[in-house]
Amino acid sequence: MPAFRSEHVIPGQPLVEMHHVARRFIKRRDRHRSFQDRFIRLLSRRNVEHEEFWPLRDVSLVLRPGESLGVVGPNGAGKSTLLKLVTGILPPTSGDLVVNGRVCSLLELGAGFQPDLTGRENIYLNGSIYGLTRAEMNARVDRIVDFAELGDFIDTPVKHYSSGMYVRLGFAVAINTDPDLLLVDEVLAVGDASFQHKCLAAIQDYRAAGGTLLLVSHDLNAIQSTCTHAVWLEHGLLQAEGAPIDVVMAYLAEMARKEDVARSEREGAGGVAEPVMPGRWGNGAIRITRRVMG
Amino acid sequence: MWARLREIWRYRELIRNLVVSELKTRYKNSVFGFFWSLLNPLGMMLVFTFVFGFLTPNVQIERYPLFLLTGLLPWNYFSASVQGGLHSVVANSNLVKKVYFPRGVLPIATVLSQLINFLLAFIVLFGALLIFQRQFSPWLWTLPFVILIQTVFTIGVALTLSTLNVFYRDTAMIMDVVMLGWFFLTPVFYSAGILPNSVTIAGITFDPQRLLYIVNPMASLINIYRDLLYWGYRTDIDFFVRTAITALLVFGFGFWFFVRYSERFGEEL
Numbered sequence: 007m008p009a010f011r012s013e014h015v016i017p018g019q020p021l022v023e024m025h026h027v028a029r030r031f032i033k034r035r036d037r038h039r040s041f042q043d044r045f046i047r048l049l050s051r052r053n054v055e056h057e058e059f060w061p062l063r064d065v066s067l068v069l070r071p072g073e074s075l076g077v078v079g080p081n082g083a084g085k086s087t088l089l090k091l092v093t094g095i096l097p098p099t100s101g102d103l104v105v106n107g108r109v110c111s112l113l114e115l116g117a118g119f120q121p122d123l124t125g126r127e128n129i130y131l132n133g134s135i136y137g138l139t140r141a142e143m144n145a146r147v148d149r150i151v152d153f154a155e156l157g158d159f160i161d162t163p164v165k166h167y168s169s170g171m172y173v174r175l176g177f178a179v180a181i182n183t184d185p186d187l188l189l190v191d192e193v194l195a196v197g198d199a200s201f202q203h204k205c206l207a208a209i210q211d212y213r214a215a216g217g218t219l220l221l222v223s224h225d226l227n228a229i230q231s232t233c234t235h236a237v238w239l240e241h242g243l244l245q246a247e248g249a250p251i252d253v254v255m256a257y258l259a260e261m262a263r264k265e266d267v268a269r270s271e272r273e274g275a276g277g278v279a280e281p282v283m284p285g286r287w288g289n290g291a292i293r294i295t296r297r298v299m300g
Numbered sequence: 301m302w303a304r305l306r307e308i309w310r311y312r313e314l315i316r317n318l319v320v321s322e323l324k325t326r327y328k329n330s331v332f333g334f335f336w337s338l339l340n341p342l343g344m345m346l347v348f349t350f351v352f353g354f355l356t357p358n359v360q361i362e363r364y365p366l367f368l369l370t371g372l373l374p375w376n377y378f379s380a381s382v383q384g385g386l387h388s389v390v391a392n393s394n395l396v397k398k399v400y401f402p403r404g405v406l407p408i409a410t411v412l413s414q415l416i417n418f419l420l421a422f423i424v425l426f427g428a429l430l431i432f433q434r435q436f437s438p439w440l441w442t443l444p445f446v447i448l449i450q451t452v453f454t455i456g457v458a459l460t461l462s463t464l465n466v467f468y469r470d471t472a473m474i475m476d477v478v479m480l481g482w483f484f485l486t487p488v489f490y491s492a493g494i495l496p497n498s499v500t501i502a503g504i505t506f507d508p509q510r511l512l513y514i515v516n517p518m519a520s521l522i523n524i525y526r527d528l529l530y531w532g533y534r535t536d537i538d539f540f541v542r543t544a545i546t547a548l549l550v551f552g553f554g555f556w557f558f559v560r561y562s563e564r565f566g567e568e569l
Contacts, residue, residue, distance in 0.1 A: 013310070031567065090566065093399070093400045094400035095396075095397065095398070095399075095400055095566040096566045096567060097563045097564075109400070111399070113398060114398035114399065117394060117395055117398040117399050118394075118395045118398075118399060120321045120325065122321075122324065122325045122328055123321055123324065123325075127321070130317055131314075131317045131318075131321060133313075134311070134313040134314035134316070134317045135314055135395070135399055135401055136399075136401075137310065137311060137314075137401065138313070139313050140313050140316075143313075
């Protein structure tokens with residue numbers, strides 16, 4: 007069995023364990039799903055082309071309770087696929103994946119809201135999508151209502167909500183389900199600045215209370231400040247793993263190198279080689295002269 | 301399989317919420333609201349009684365409104381569940397692609413919301429019973445079991461078709477026609493007794509009456525409903541057991557089929 011999931015955390019066991027996990031996609035246009043398609047294919051006697059791509063080729067990682075793992079990598083590196091595998095939306099094509107404990111993702115806030123139901127009714131509906139019972143939701147509903155800061159709107163159908171209110175309610179439910187593992191994709195662009203701050207504070211509280219976090223972000227500062235360790239995912243493989251600072255630096259160095267290559271290609275074969283300063287990162291195009299700790 | 305069933309049981313709260321929200325949204329912005337669950341069968345009863353009671357008087361069945369309702373209500377429950385269940389996964393693709401939960405709750409919730417509708421429509425049926433019925437079956441208490449058997453059967457069909465519809469949207473189109481044919485091949489508005497005892501097509505002789513009950517579980521179920529509610533006696537126990545076993549087999553297949561392919565819903569939708 008390639009994937010094993012259990013709702014409960016097993017003491018002493020990691021929450022997520024991946025061994026040589028790979029995931030394949032077959033490009034849609036090559037799938038002959040309708041009879042019409044099949045018929046045309048039959049007539050044209052074309053061979054079935056399997057144009058496949060592998061967002062994840064060989065990924066092994068372990069996430070233990072209380073840890074916080076940051077994932078960095080360029081667009082299309084397979085980060086979202088990785089999260090979908092952990093949530094259980096997609097199964098791995100090969101390799102072993104074990105997930106213990108209840109996973110809650112902040113990928114799609116408010117997915118599953120029913121427009122005609124009120125905010126309060128949607129809290130219960132959304133909670134049950136995350137697998138909580140009515141009693142568990144009763145214990146949380148006040149906390150969620152307080153957190154979402156929707157005032158009287160809580161008893162209004164959510165179709166009348168602004169998009170900001172929508173995500174605020176979604177976030178309030180998700181963070182208050184007390185998951186064993188929280189998945190966060192990208193910086194939370196939720197509501198206004200003060201609510202964003204509240205969201206980040208809530209994630210910090212969750213971490214402080216021993217919660218486990220899997221954070222995918224292009225915000226390398228967030229990775230360094232929140233994560234206990236990090237991985238750099240690219241071309242479906244882990245390019246680096248370890249302390250966030252090391253991974254981020256390696257990633258940045260590679261990004262800068264690529265940029266240099268691209269620039270020297272633009273400038274022709276006789277491009278000027280940039281001076282590389284020993285013991286320093288980068289090409290010297292920008293220099294940090296001062297930093298202020300907030 | 302057992303683990304998957306247990307997982308669905310753990311998500312029963314979600315099923316409950318989906319049923320409630322489906323019922324709430326079904327009759328929103330309508331003046332009569334949930335009364336439509338009663339008005340709809342009442343209206344259909346009037347139409348059928350008019351057509352088959354007055355326009356075609358040669359096939360008279362006594363107490364026709366009651367006869368019709370005992371077939372039509374279970375049929376409507378089945379038909380609406382199949383049509384709704386068929387679309388349940390595709391219609392919730394947004395949710396399926398973004399959150400993990402046992403996908404089986406979607407068709408199950410659709411069928412159960414139709415079950416609530418069916419139970420409400422029983423108010424109309426019991427009204428008709430009070431008007432037309434002369435004797436009540438001492439076996440009336442078995443009715444909940446009959447409804448349970450039908451529900452199990454219907455969920456099995458809904459699971460199978462909702463899976464197929466994810467991979468081939470043709471399923472919905474095909475089922476439009478199939479359900480029409482199925483309706484006419486089920487003794488809903490006629491009695492199976494009017495069918496001939498032997499028919500020869502292309503040199504093969506068969507008995508449509510017997511065949512109806514062998515290959516069409518809905519015919520068997522409606523037969524049991526009629527025995528209990530219209531004729532007012534009990535149904536043969538072996539007939540009852542055979543129908544129950546068929547329903548369980550259909551459910552077993554549907555659940556296995558659904559579980560086997562539901563892993564791929566995330567990429568297919």
